[in-house]
Amino acid sequence: MEPVHVSTSSKVLFQKVRKIVPPLVDKFHKGQHGRVAVIGGSLDYTGAPYFSSMASARLGMFLSHVICERSAATVIKSYSPNLMVHPLLPSTESVKNPESIDAPALASPIIAMLPRLNAIVIGPGLGRDGVTLKVVTEVMKEARSRSIPFVLDADGLLLVTEDLDLVKGYKNCILTPNVMEFSRLAKALGIDVPSQAQIASEPDEGDKTSKETRACEQLSQALGGVTIIQKGPHDVISNGVTSIVSDLKGGLKRSGGQGDTLTGSLGTLLAWRAAYHNKLWDSGEQENPKEAQTKQDVMTEIETPNLRMSPVTTLLLAAWAGSGITRECSRRAFNAKGRSLQASDLTDEVYESFLALIGEPEGSKTHL
Numbered sequence: 001m002e003p004v005h006v007s008t009s010s011k012v013l014f015q016k017v018r019k020i021v022p023p024l025v026d027k028f029h030k031g032q033h034g035r036v037a038v039i040g041g042s043l044d045y046t047g048a049p050y051f052s053s054m055a056s057a058r059l060g061m062f063l064s065h066v067i068c069e070r071s072a073a074t075v076i077k078s079y080s081p082n083l084m085v086h087p088l089l090p091s092t093e094s095v096k097n098p099e100s101i102d103a104p105a106l107a108s109p110i111i112a113m114l115p116r117l118n119a120i121v122i123g124p125g126l127g128r129d130g131v132t133l134k135v136v137t138e139v140m141k142e143a144r145s146r147s148i149p150f151v152l153d154a155d156g157l158l159l160v161t162e163d164l165d166l167v168k169g170y171k172n173c174i175l176t177p178n179v180m181e182f183s184r185l186a187k188a189l190g191i192d193v194p195s196q197a198q199i200a201s202e203p204d205e206g207d208k209t210s211k212e213t214r215a216c217e218q219l220s221q222a223l224g225g226v227t228i229i230q231k232g233p234h235d236v237i238s239n240g241v242t243s244i245v246s247d248l249k250g251g252l253k254r255s256g257g258q259g260d261t262l263t264g265s266l267g268t269l270l271a272w273r274a275a276y277h278n279k280l281w282d283s284g285e286q287e288n289p290k291e292a293q294t295k296q297d298v299m300t301e302i303e304t305p306n307l308r309m310s311p312v313t314t315l316l317l318a319a320w321a322g323s324g325i326t327r328e329c330s331r332r333a334f335n336a337k338g339r340s341l342q343a344s345d346l347t348d349e350v351y352e353s354f355l356a357l358i359g360e361p362e363g364s365k366t367h368l
Contacts, residue, residue: 009247014321020275021060023364034275035116035118036056036118036121037121038053038067039089040068040154040155041066041126042129049066049072049124050076051343053083055261055350060268060351064083065117068086069089072125091132106135114142114143118148118149122150123157137159151176152167152174157177164189169223173226174227174318174322175227213236213238216238229322229323246327255343261325261343269322270315270318273318284362
């Protein structure tokens with residue numbers, strides 16, 4: 001049964017999202033439905049990469065990796081035996097001369113994994129160690145050169161504020177800034193756009209949603225069309241051309257770690273998106289000879305039930321669906337736990353939220 005709190009327009013979008021979900025059928029083997037790695041996890045932060053990778057796994061990712069700093073590996077492994085944990089991130093403590101490192105060489109073991117991955121999530125629990133950040137920068141450059149989609153959050157976004165060219169013009173990534181991170185990105189870009197918090201504090205009620213949408217669009221345009229999810233009381237998703245506002249209700253408590261459910265969900269959706277465009281299965285859609293470029297093109301692909309979507313449209317929908325799933329997890333967890341809600345409670349709601357909002361695609365075998 002579809003949840004009654006979801007608007008009709010959102011239900012249409014979720015029906016389109018279902019088209020990029022690979023069906024569960026006998027012919028697929030391990031890994032074909034996707035392989036995602038979360039790059040993060042340090043001495044002080046071990047929960048964030050766990051929550052992100054577990055959200056990815058619970059949503060349906062076949063293989064979920066965590067690439068972390070050595071001191072975090074054993075701790076993260078102890079959280080769940082289901083994750084593949086790789087202690088490949090160097091830090092100041094693990095190198096002899098932190099001031100004169102060969103960052104590409106240190107990054108090479110991680111880069112060697114990239115051909116096996118469909119998407120990466122960068123930032124959860126990453127920390128701000130100078131050596132670690134230099135190595136992750138090299139990984140981002142290589143991932144971009146190979147057109148591997150990635151999601152950036154937390155200290156992954158810090159790297160962008162320090163080097164905008166890492167993502168500028170790369171339309172195969174998603175940034176997930178909160179209010180403060182949004183403001184820092186705007187400042188780094190030298191553009192004057194208000195955050196959701198600033199708009200909310202304005203005395204003139206007006207159309208605040210339109211102002212928020214314009215601000216997110218401006219930031220995306222300044223980054224060359226990068227997709228942005230501006231997190232807040234409601235999420236604004238924009239690629240600089242087309243914008244969608246998530247109208248799903250979240251819980252009333254914002255505990256630390258909820259954003260990690262978002263990044264993990266996005267990682268899985270990006271991997272599914274890759275399988276969709278590789279035509280791993282027959283989606284039953286008609287080929288679209290036109291590549292979506294304008295807002296009207298995107299809306300036509302969304303509003304036409306059996307029209308195959310282009311990468312621009314599927315990336316926007318993946319970002320929107322990740323936001324929706326996370327907000328539904330938050331709503332369900334808050335209804336069950338109230339003030340005691342913790343990030344792990346969202347993890348437990350990922351699959352049921354997926355079923356309620358998106359549902360299994362036609363042809364899936366959910367029972368033997």
